[in-house]
Amino acid sequence: MLRTVRTLAAATAALLLATACNSASTSGESSGSSGKGSSVRGVTKESxxxxxxxxxxTASGYSKKDTDLGAKARYDRANAEGGVNGRKIDYLGAEDDGQDPARNLAAARKLVQxxxxxxxxxxxSVTFSAGDFLNQQxxxxxxxxxxxxxCGPEYIYGFGGCMVPMPGGTITQSWPEGLAQVLGGAKGKSVAILATDNDAGTFAIRxxxxGFTAAGFKVDFAKAIVPATSLPNDWSAYTKEILRSNGGKxxxxxxxxxxxxxxxxxxxxxxxxxxxxxITDPTDYDPGLLAKDATRQALDGVHVxxxxxxxxxxxPAMKQFKEDIRKAAGKDVPLNMHMMTGYMSADLFLSIAEKAGKDLTVESFQQAAKSFSDTGTLVGDRAMPKGQRESFGxxxxxxxxxxxxxxxxxFKCYQPIPFK
Incomplete structure (x- = not known):
């Protein structure tokens, strides 16, 4: 595993190695094809x-539960349209990993084995400890x-591409370039970047x-110093440092x-x-957050x-998304980014499976993925294997x-910069 990946996954590396190496072999299929009557894990003539x-x-109360609804909405439409090359999607729903590495791996074992x-x-899940196991299987x-x-494993795909820059890869510029538009330009403008004190936070700061420097911003403050395991009761130490970071201003x-x-x-x-x-962040796009006055006031004015x-x-694609969510939920519901995560994860899977053809095997699926591309989706233009190395931007x-x-x-696609 590349050094960057090892650094970010340090907290779960031992767990991954110990369990993945001892796992029962269920790599999924025989040497034959489904069309010849041999078994392919999870595939029948009908489904x-x-x-x-x-x-x-999660321990903090943060929930991604609507990801499951988003996936169901997309699979429901696929089934209503006749399935994938004649096969319906038998979606079992989502296992809850509680944002716990051990439960994430246990859930993957259950689904596969x-x-x-x-x-x-x-x-x-931000604790995707099952990555090595799923890739090996x-x-x-x-x-x-x-x-x-x-980012990198052969069998794992991000619906918007790989958003964690890899050595020799690129950094997407959608955030700094978008913020430059909000501020009327980046030249001479100062930003302060704050993250949690863990491997992911440290890498995000890097x-x-x-990215912000390349866009023309002055980055006078960039630190991963907030405790990752518990919410601070007092933010004054962080705010004082941030609000003096621009030469005392x-x-x-x-x-x-x-x-x-x-x-x-x-x-x-x-x-x-x-x-x-x-003020800007990549998280708080959720109408459900507006139900509480304190939350609404805290997030008012924030650019997400x-x-x-x-x-x-x-x-048209967004209108279709909204219609699919409404049908799956059985009523109008506030939309959030978790629904989009589930929906577009399902959409990318369905699109590649369709290209793989009626004789669906893991091998045919992977072969289809190697030359897959399309345009005009809710995440822009998609292409593989590019998306396993870098973001769609x-x-x-x-x-x-x-x-x-x-x-x-x-919404716009930006030219990425080299990751150093």
């Missing part, structure tokens, strides 16, 4: 079995490529410091690379300290990075203002 793994419950799924889609796996396990933008509970605390604190600049087309878009910013999200930087 393709798929499962998911999602952090539905007991349920015999052909694919895992969606996979949505030759299980096509799809999710949001924001952790290293989505990545975004390069406040920066033009505060960039948080943290999850919602942390952002609420940080943003509330900087606002109380009198900060009037731009999206790696997909905003819900506020009126494109597209994004938008939306701002929460007066209880509603508005597009502040339109």
């Amino acid at each position: 393709i079995k798929v499962g998911g793994i999602v952090s539905m419950t 007991r349920e015999k799924v052909f694919a895992v889609s969606p996979m949505s 030759k299980v096509p796996t799809f999710g949001w490529g924001t952790v290293p396990s989505f 990545t975004y410091k390069q 406040a920066p033009d933008a505060v960039v948080s690379v943290m999850q919602t509970p942390y952002n609420i605390g940080l943003f509330t604190a900087v606002k109380r300290a009198g900060y009037k600049g731009v 990075l999206l790696s997909f087309e905003p819900f506020e878009s009126g494109s 597209c994004g938008a910013l939306v701002q929460l203002k007066d209880g509603a999200y508005r597009i502040s930087s339109p």
